[in-house]
Amino acid sequence: MFEYTDIKTAPAALGPYSQAVMAGNTLYAS
Numbered sequence: 001m002f003e004y005t006d007i008k009t010a011p012a013a014l015g016p017y018s019q020a021v022m023a024g025n026t027l028y029a030s
Contacts, residue, residue, distance in 0.1 A: 003022040010019060020029040 004018040004020075017030065020027055022028075
């Protein structure tokens with residue numbers, strides 16, 4: 001299961017991207 005997250009105080013993305021995705025025990029952040 002994937003969990004998408006974003007930080008409200010971070011600058012907005014230029015496209016439809018999420019700042020991080022949690023997949024199981026692994027966090028993918030951009």
